[in-house]
Amino acid sequence: MSNPRVSDRSAPARDDLFDALAASDRREALRLVRERSPNGITKSDLAYELAAVTADKPLAEVTDEDHQRARVDCHHRTLPALLEAGLVETIDDDRVVAAENPSFDAGLEAVVDGRVDATAATIDAVFDALADARRRTILSVLANQYHPISVETLARDVAAREADVAERDVGQDRVAAVRTSLIHVHLPRLNDAGLVGYDADTGSVSYEGHPILRVEWLDGVDTAEGTPDGVDLESQADGDGIRTLHGRENIVTTGQSLCEQAEDELFMLFTTTGLLEEGCFRRIEDALDRGVDVYVGSPDARVREMVRERAPEVVLWEPRLDWLDLSPNGETVGRLVFADREAVLLGTLGASTASGKRDETAIVGEGVDNGLVVLMRQLLGSRLDEPTVDEVLDAGIPL
DSSP: OOOOOOOOSSHHHHHHHHHSSSSSSHHHHHHHHHHTTTTTEEEEHHHHHHHHHHTTOEEEEEEHHHHHHHHHIIIIIIIIHHHTTTTTEESSSEEEEEEETTTTOHHHHHHHOOOOOOOHHHHHHHHHHHHHHHHHHHHHHHOSSSSEEEHHHHHHOOOOOTTTOOOGGGGGGHOOOHHHHHIIIIIIHHHHTTEEEEEEETTTEEEEOOOOOOOGSSOOOEEEEEEETTOOOOOOOOOSSSSEEEEEHHHHHHHHHHHHHHHHHEEEEEGGGGOOOOOHHHHHHHHTTTTTTEEEOSSSSSHHHHHHOOOTTTTOOOOGGGGGHHHHHTTTEEEEHHHHHEEEEEEEEEOOOOOOOOOEEEEEEESTOOHHHHHHHHHHHHOOOSOOOHHHHHHTOOO
C-alpha cells in the first residue's frame, strides 16, 4: 500500500493552530502583533487596540472600562490560545511578538490580514471545523471525489488512513466506530461549515470546499513538491475530461464510489489479490442486492476463487489477451471499474518503491461521450452484450 506522506507538523499542533484562528478577535490580535513585529507590542497597547475594534470606536474614545475588559480577555483567553498555537511569543513580561511558525503559510496570512472574501463568522466556522485531525482527514478523502460517496466508504478510508494500513486490514468494528463518529459528530460539523454536503437520509457525503481552504492545511496530503496558490483541492482533469489520481487511497475510494453509482451493470477487473479490498467486496455485494449485473475478471485464479466464495452470483471471467500489459512504460493495469458503461476507472501499477510496494496511478473518465469511456465501451461492450459472458465461457472462446 502506498501510504500518504503526512506533514512533519503533528496533528495536535494543527489542532491548536486552527482552534486559535477560529475566533475573529484572536485573528485580529494576531494581525496587530504581526503588524508591530519584530519590535512587538505591549499587552496594554494590544488591549487598547482590540477594545477599539470590539467597540467599533476610535482609539482615543476607548474608555478605561473598555481597556480593562479587553486586557482581562487578552490575558485569560486570547493570548494563551495564540501562545499555545505557537503564533506569538513574549519577549519580556509585557511585550508580545509574532513567532516563527512554519505552519503559518501564505493562505493563513491572507485570512488573518483580511485579504479574503469571507465573513468573520464563515472563517470562524471553517477554522473550527479544521481544528480536528479526523475532520481534516475526511476532507482529504472527499477532495478527490467528483461525486458523493457513502458514509461507509468514507469511514473505511478514514479508518485506514488513521491506522496507516491497507483498507483490507481495517476491522469492521473499527470501521463501525469511525462511521458512528462521522454521523454523530464530524459530518454535521463539516456540513454546518459548508465544507461538505451530507444527506443523512441517503447516507451520502460530497465535497463542497471553500475558497479560503488550501490543500496543505489537510492531514495526509503530500505537498513535498509544492502546490500553486489557489489550486483546487479536487484532482485535475485535462481537456478531454479525464482525471488523474495518484495514490492507492484515492484510487480505491474513487473506484468504490463508481461501484455505488452503478444501477444496471458493473464490470471490474483485479490483477492480483492485493488489490481486492474488503470495501470492494462490500460494494459488489451491495450492487448485487440492488439487482446490478456484476462481472469480475482476473488472470489470478486466487482472485476468482475469493470472489466465487464471497459472491457466487458474480459472473467471473479470465482475460486471455495481453491488453493488460503496458510494457513500453514498464507498468501494468492493476484494476478496472466500468460502471453502467458511463464511467470508468483504469489503474496502473508502477515501479516498486523503496519499501517494495508499487505506486498506483489511475485515470478516470465519466459520461457517455467521454473519450476513455467510449474506448472502454468499444473494447468490452461486445463482450457484455451478445453472446453473454456466460455463453462465451461455456463455449471456451478467449476473452
